[in-house]
Amino acid sequence: MEAAERSIVDGHPYHPCCRSRPGFTVADQLAFAPEHGADVALELLALPARRALAVGAWPASLRDDRGGTLLPVHPWQAREVLPGLGFTPTGRTLSAAPLMSVRTLAPLDGGPHLKTSLSLRMTSAVRDISGGSVRNAPAISALLEHVVAPLDGSLRITRNLAAAAALVDGEPCADLAAIVRESPAAGLRPGERVVPLAALAAHPLKTEDPAAWLGVFARLTWPPLLTLWDGGVALEAHGQNLLLVLDLGDRPVRLVYRDLNDVRVSPERLARRARLGGPTPNAPVTGHVISDDPVVLRRKLLGSLVGSAFGGLVSGFGGGDRQVEDRLWRVIAAEARRAAAELLHDPADRRALLEEPLPVKALTLMRLDGRPAGDEWTEVPNPLA
Structure with missing residues (x-):
């Protein structure tokens, strides 16, 4: 899996500065960026109980x-941030392989992955971890586990097992959290492998019939994600967060979301879904993930x-041939219409999916407008229309 993560040398399809990581020197890029293949020595910062918030x-x-608590700290963060916060490195380290997001790493000796604070602006946001995100981590994980349980195993959520942050002046520090x-x-299972969709877009599978393969993938993907959206959970299912389990014949088996x-969670929709017989939310989720705004x-x-996951696969399989790409989009759109008719209760949601322009992040504007990090949006023609 780590090899697939490191095989991706292009970045976000809507951002021409996709590999821009302000704050990294050239040496830092070579040492810490996954596409260059180097492993990373995470600093393990020793925190006494009075200086740590730990949950899970x-x-x-x-x-x-x-x-x-031994808090994993990215080496760039240890070099640039620790001295200003009054913490002293212990010299104890943990070797890990950086994944696509740079600041999430897989320990070389196996086990759970580690998402670390990295106070750089990459793509659209500064990649620290707020105190609210630390406190919320187990709750959002429990909620998503609960709502995907009825989906018959077509989608698995990678659970947040625990989270921690250093306390600075009594408050969790977003620059020192994991x-x-x-x-x-x-x-x-034996013979299966899991890969991010971005890796499949960058290195398309060798299949005699890409349209047939994409049809299988679309039939696997639309029902669970539209069910969750209709019921109150909108996943940020781009090519980095959405992964696909393949069997020995490279056929799609199930989805994994990390x-x-x-994500965005609508308490109003969750309550409606519960009244209709769906799973009842049982986890107190708070903070920026909450929104009832359709x-x-x-x-x-x-x-x-649509814009990233499906778009990347169509681009990869199509190889720049617009006629091939149009055929692939027609296959995806047919599966979307079929699933939407069955699963989406709100006609406005169906129109947004199948008729209206596609919303995408205006990433170049977000980088150049001089405003604080945050999302700005624009619209492009909807390939499903």
């Missing part, structure tokens, strides 16, 4: 002899799934 089942392997997350490879911090939910799912 913090791993025993990340505790010191006195039971204190989330321990289940690996997407957990639960694989990185729960940027526009916010549509942007979150459609901009990522």
Whole structure:
């Protein structure tokens, strides 16, 4: 799986500065960026109980002899941020392979993945981890596990197992925090492999009939993601967060979704779904993930799934041939119409999916407008229309 993550040398399809990481020197790029293949030595910062906020089942392997929290810190963060916060590195490290997001890493000795704070602006946001995200990590994980349970195993959520942050002046520090997350490879059966969709877009599978393969993938993908959207959970299902389990013949088997911090949850829709017999939410989720605004939910799912995940696969299989790409989009659109007719209760959602312009993040504007990091949106023609 790590090899697939490192095979991606292009970045976001809507961002011409996709590999721009302000704050990294050339040496930092070579040392820390996944596409250059180097492993990373995470600093393990020892935090006594009075200086740590920890939630969930913090791993025993990340505790010191006195039971204190060992917080994984990215080496760039340890070099640039630790000195200004009054913390002293211990010299104890953990070797890990950087994944697509740069700041999430897979320990070389196996086990859960580690999402670390990295106070750089990459794509659209500064990649720290707020105190709210630390406190919310187990709750959002439990909620998503609950709502995907009725989906018959077509979609698995990589659970947030624990989260922690250093306390600075009594408050969790967004620059020194980490989330321990289940690996997407957990639960694989013999002969199966899991790859991010971005890797499949960059290195298309060798198949005699891309349209048939995409049809199978679309039939696997639309029902669970539209069911969740209709019921109150919009996933940010772009090519980095959405992964695909393949069998020995490279046929799609099931989906895996990772990185729960940027989903959007609608309490209003969850309550409606519960009244109709769906799963009743049982986890107290708070913070920026909460929104009942239908526009916010549509942007979150459609901009990522259609614009990035499906768009990347069509581009990869099509190879620049517009006639081939049009044929592939027709296959995807047919499956979308079929699933939407059955699963989407709100006619406005069906129109947003199948008729209206596609919302996508205006990433170049977000980088150049000089405003604080945050989402700006634009619209492009909808390939499903």
